[in-house]
């Protein structure tokens with residue numbers, strides 16, 4: 535059982551999220567950008583994993599169309615990787631976005647970020663293309679990934695278990 539809880543991100547989390555951003559990303563977001571993102575509840579959804587008062591991971595989604603979303607960011611606090619933090623954030627978000635009718639998700643990830651790519655593959659993402667020179671600092675290419683998100687109970691057989 536996990537020792538952290540997932541909850542919506544709040545302003546007071548920004549300091550901890552910045553720690554993750556600064557240590558995990560070559561082009562970290564600024565405090566102002568994060569504040570904008572977290573407080574935009576219209577088409578953003580930011581969640582955090584909190585363990586004993588410390589934010590050990592966060593996930594940011596952007597709803598692009600009624601049934602489409604973009605994963606803006608996911609990060610686990612250094613020292614807390616491989617504990618299932620990122621997976622738990624995705625599991626929690628997936629349950630809600632499916633209920634909300636989101637059918638497809640997309641994101642960009644650096645081609646060398648095999649760890650993140652493997653995580654995304656487990657959630658049904660597959661590569662559809664490459665954005666050349668996507669990252670300004672590293673000049674690295676980004677893989678464009680897409681995933682179909684199955685609707686809740688789509689096509690599920692209803693009374694099979696009733697059959698003797």
Ligand SMILES: CC(C)(COP(=O)(O)OP(=O)(O)OC[C@H]1O[C@@H](n2cnc3c(N)ncnc32)[C@H](O)[C@@H]1OP(=O)(O)O)[C@@H](O)C(=O)NCCC(=O)NCCS
Nearest residue numbers: 558608609610615616617618619620621622642643649650
């Ligand atoms: C990529 C990142 C978010 C992963 O976070 P994490 O919390 O360590 O991820 P998780 O623990 O949930 O999952 C990864 C591990 O669990 C394993 N795992 C979890 N669920 C699994 C499952 N159902 N089946 C198989 N393996 C599973 C993975 O194989 C992996 O194992 P490993 O750590 O031994 O390689 C983290 O490394 C990070 O912050 N990286 C820097 C930021 C970044 O690159 N973000 C993505 C940008 S697009």
